[in-house]
Amino acid sequence: MGERLIVTSAAYCDPEMQAEIGKLPPSFLPLGNKRLYEFQFELAKRCNFSMTLTLPKSYIIPEHDKKIMADLGIEVIALPDKVSMGQSALHVLNILGEYDEPIHILRGDTLFDWLPGDETDIISVATSKSSYRWTVISEGENCGLQFLPNTTVRSASSPRFQSSSQVVSGYYSFSRAALFLKSLEEAGEDFIGALSEYHKTQRLKLRILADWRNCGHLHTYFHSRTTIPTQRSFNEIQNDTKTVIKSSPDSEKMAAEVNWFDNLPERMRIYAPTFLGPDKNGTLKGYAIENLNLMTLSDLFVFGNLEGAIWDQIILACSRFLSDCQSYNSQDFDHRQPDNLYLGKTLKRLEEYQLQTGFDLDAELTLGGRALPPLREIAEVSASLIQKCQPSNVGIMHGDFCFSNVFFDFRSQSIKVIDPRGFITKGQPNLFGDTRYDVGKLHHSIVGFYDFIVAGRYKYSQHDDYNFDFSLMVTGETSTICSTFLQHSFGRYSGDDPTFNAMSVLLFLSMLPLHYDKPLRQKAFLANAARLFTSHVD
Numbered sequence: 001m002g003e004r005l006i007v008t009s010a011a012y013c014d015p016e017m018q019a020e021i022g023k024l025p026p027s028f029l030p031l032g033n034k035r036l037y038e039f040q041f042e043l044a045k046r047c048n049f050s051m052t053l054t055l056p057k058s059y060i061i062p063e064h065d066k067k068i069m070a071d072l073g074i075e076v077i078a079l080p081d082k083v084s085m086g087q088s089a090l091h092v093l094n095i096l097g098e099y100d101e102p103i104h105i106l107r108g109d110t111l112f113d114w115l116p117g118d119e120t121d122i123i124s125v126a127t128s129k130s131s132y133r134w135t136v137i138s139e140g141e142n143c144g145l146q147f148l149p150n151t152t153v154r155s156a157s158s159p160r161f162q163s164s165s166q167v168v169s170g171y172y173s174f175s176r177a178a179l180f181l182k183s184l185e186e187a188g189e190d191f192i193g194a195l196s197e198y199h200k201t202q203r204l205k206l207r208i209l210a211d212w213r214n215c216g217h218l219h220t221y222f223h224s225r226t227t228i229p230t231q232r233s234f235n236e237i238q239n240d241t242k243t244v245i246k247s248s249p250d251s252e253k254m255a256a257e258v259n260w261f262d263n264l265p266e267r268m269r270i271y272a273p274t275f276l277g278p279d280k281n282g283t284l285k286g287y288a289i290e291n292l293n294l295m296t297l298s299d300l301f302v303f304g305n306l307e308g309a310i311w312d313q314i315i316l317a318c319s320r321f322l323s324d325c326q327s328y329n330s331q332d333f334d335h336r337q338p339d340n341l342y343l344g345k346t347l348k349r350l351e352e353y354q355l356q357t358g359f360d361l362d363a364e365l366t367l368g369g370r371a372l373p374p375l376r377e378i379a380e381v382s383a384s385l386i387q388k389c390q391p392s393n394v395g396i397m398h399g400d401f402c403f404s405n406v407f408f409d410f411r412s413q414s415i416k417v418i419d420p421r422g423f424i425t426k427g428q429p430n431l432f433g434d435t436r437y438d439v440g441k442l443h444h445s446i447v448g449f450y451d452f453i454v455a456g457r458y459k460y461s462q463h464d465d466y467n468f469d470f471s472l473m474v475t476g477e478t479s480t481i482c483s484t485f486l487q488h489s490f491g492r493y494s495g496d497d498p499t500f501n502a503m504s505v506l507l508f509l510s511m512l513p514l515h516y517d518k519p520l521r522q523k524a525f526l527a528n529a530a531r532l533f534t535s536h537v538d
Contacts, residue, residue, distance in 0.1 A: 003101060003117075005044040007037065009108025010054040010079040010088045016218050020295065020410050022305025025055050026109035028065070029215050030295075030303035032228035033455065035065065036215060039111050039228075041072050047117025049104060052096065054088050056081045064457040064473040086191035090184045099178040109216035110170030111224070112209050120175035122207040123195065125166040132217050134167035135192055139206060145199050149192050168192075169212045176202055222293040239291055245279060246419070247286030254284050256422030259429035260398075261287070265328065268396065271321050271417055292416055297403035298451040301478065311481045314408050315488055317415045322438055323491035325396040330432045335391045337424040338434035343383035346506045350375060352513035353522070359465065366467040367530045375526070378533050379509055385502040385536065389434045392492075397421070397433030403445040439490045440503030446485045448504040448532060449474060453524045460524050470527035498536065505532045 009027035012018065021029065027037035037053055044051040050073065055061070057078040061069075069076060079091050089105060102120045116122065123145075125137060136148040147168075172195070174180040180198050187193030195204065213224035226239050238245045248254055261275040274290035297314065300306060354361050361376040372378070398405075399421020407416040423429050444450050449472050452458065462468035486496040493500075508529035515521050 003047075003049050003104060004096070004098065005040075005047070005049040005051050005104045005106055005115075006089070006092050007040050007044075007051060007053045007106050007108050008085055008088045008092075009037070010056055010083050011081070012056060012059075013109075014217070017221065020218065021300070022307070024305050025059055026107075026215060027053060027055075028059075028303070029109075029221065030299040031111075031215070031225060035303060036108075036111060037074070038068065038072075040106060040108075041074060043106075043112060043115055047104075047115050049117065051075070052077060052092060054079050054092060054108070062473070062475060064455075084189065084191065086184055086187070086189040086194060089191060089194075090181065090189055093177060093181045093184075099181065101177055102173065102175050103177040103180065104174075105172045107170035107216070109214060111213040111215070112171065113211040115171060115209070116173075116207060119207070120173045121202055122171075122173050122205050124169045124171035124209045124212075125206045126169040126208065126212045128167045132220070137166060137168050137206065145196060145204060145206075147192050147196065166206070166208075169209060170214070171209060174198065174202075226291065236286075241293065242291055243276060243288050244273075244291045244418075245286060245288045247279065251284045252427050253422075254278075254286050256426075256429040257420055258284065258287050258422075260420040260422035260431055261289070263431045264396075268324060268328075271324070271415060273416055273418065289418065292407050292409075294407035294409055294416065297406045297408060297415075298445070298454075300408070301403055301445070301481070302451050302455045302457065305477075308477060308480050308484070312484055313413055314415075315481075315484055317408060317413060318406065318442060319488060319490045321415055321417070322401075322435065322442075322493075325398070325438065326435045326491040328396045328432075329391075329394055333394050333430065333432040335389050335394050335434075338389040338393075338397075338437060340424065341434065341437060342386050342503070342506055343379060346379045346383070346510045347376070349510040349513050350379060356513055356516050357519075357522075363466045365530055366463075367527060367534070368469050370534065372530055372533065375509065378529065379506060381536065382502040382505040382533065385498050386436075386506075387499070389436075393434050393436055394432055395435040396431055397435060398438050398441075399423075399433060401438035401441040403451050435491070436493060436499060437503065439493050439495070440500045440507065442490070443485065443495070443500040444504040444507045447482050447501065448508065448528065449478075450508075452478075453521065453528060458524050458528075460520065460527060462523070468523070468527055470524065470531060472528075501532055501535055505529050505536075508532070 007027055009025040012023050013021065013026055027035065027040060029036045031039060041051050052075045054077050058081050077092055077095060079088055123137065128134060138146045179202055180194065183194040183197035186197050198204065213227060214220040215224050223241055226241055236247045258278045261272060264272060273292050276288035276290065278284055279286045279288060350361055353359060362374045364374055365372040398417055400419055401417065405417055405419045409416060424433050452472055452474060457473040459471045459473065460468065488495045508525045511525055512522050515525065
């Protein structure tokens with residue numbers, strides 16, 4: 001049968017984390033464009049362990065996550081809400097009935113780069129400078145283990161504790177599952193007490209495991225996020241808890257972004273992280289900004305579980321930013337420039353896609369049994385719904401105002417933006433542009449569900465290259481967020497203006513050649529553009 005890693009995630013995150021992410025089991029926290037349980041599975045796989053995941057019985061697992069866990073072979077056991085770790089372990093051991101096998105347990109809020117899978121009877125430990133309360137552990141005389149649960153490291157200065165005291169970091173391995181089960185029962189289902197009981201018969205060793213990532217507290221969670229690289233297309237990102245350094249071989253692009261941050265009016269700087277200057281070494285390679293230690297809206301939208309009322313505040317904060325951008329204008333800006341962002345750019349990208357894949361831009365399409373025009377015509381009809389940019393449309397333009405580039409600060413109830421486009425015509429950095437474009441990008445994230453597609457949360461099948469079925473794996477709450485956007489105003493523009501749906505169609509089509517390394521995602525973008533296009537003709 002093989003050995004098993006039990007990941008205990010049957011209690012929800014603490015209230016501090018729920019306020020900013022939503023009510024989630026720890027293993028469902030977002031980390032590096034995935035959920036934590038996906039990294040925990042990879043950890044188990046490297047040790048040739050199967051994985052069992054405990055979850056609160058009241059938690060409704062999203063459809064996409066059910067599919068992922070089924071595909072990975074993760075066994076899920078639902079337990080009563082608010083069970084302790086000891087109760088969780090006791091329930092699972094009795095359900096599994098694998099009393100003669102070694103057993104390995106990992107806390108649901110914990111991740112390591114590596115586990116000593118060939119060792120048993122160990123407790124992982126680490127040092128911590130955090131003021132949070134941990135279980136402090138020390139080896140006393142005659143190899144006895146001494147525990148001080150629920151305490152800060154600084155307060156663990158009791159004479160009975162050695163100066164080498166460390167904190168329990170969340171991984172436990174037992175050679176005798178039956179003995180540990182008995183120890184749990186004798187300790188009254190108290191997990192730490194069971195460790196002491198087990199140690200009386202079978203000695204436990206303390207094992208320092210490097211690269212401990214604790215996601216159980218807001219501060220340690222955000223620190224852990226900085227150690228997992230987030231895939232951001234076309235750029236290289238280096239970060240720590242204080243700064244983020246962005247670099248790219250495209251020096252013109254970097255120059256445009258630097259110019260945008262440098263020239264942002266003082267009143268608008270509340271919407272951006274502190275700009276720490278360009279990174280030069282002969283030529284401009286990139287720049288540094290403050291690390292905000294906040295969640296992107298894409299993480300909150302795809303992986304979070306926030307209530308609709310909070311999303312109302314987030315969309316309102318986006319509206320305030322866009323409205324303030326519209327309050328600036330430039331007499332020197334040629335208002336005809338932004339027109340190049342629409343049909344011309346899209347047709348050029350479609351031709352690149354045709355060269356990459358051989359897709360016929362003039363072949364009629366069928367989506368879910370519904371006949372639709374060819375891609376070229378879809379682009380032309382959509383572009384016809386976007387009026388030419390007028391001087392009144394000119395203002396500060398972020399240019400890539402999508403959820404992955406926007407953070408929400410729950411304390412100030414305001415957003416922060418990163419990764420501005422900074423130009424209309426490449427090689428000509430500019431702070432200004434068509435302010436409608438940013439509303440279109442926001443529509444592309446919310447109504448277009450761009451981040452759901454990037455995260456693989458869709459169903460796609462095809463009968464042939466031009467006849468396909470497509471649906472998004474979204475929840476009722478995310479559909480409500482779409483309705484909120486459509487009912488909202490963003491400065492002088494209304495979210496339900498057909499202009500923005502047309503922009504979303506063009507944005508998805510123009511992205512096709514940029515994702516040539518992910519053919520299925522390309523097909524999903526194409527199908528989603530067709531889905532959005534149907535609202536033009538309904």
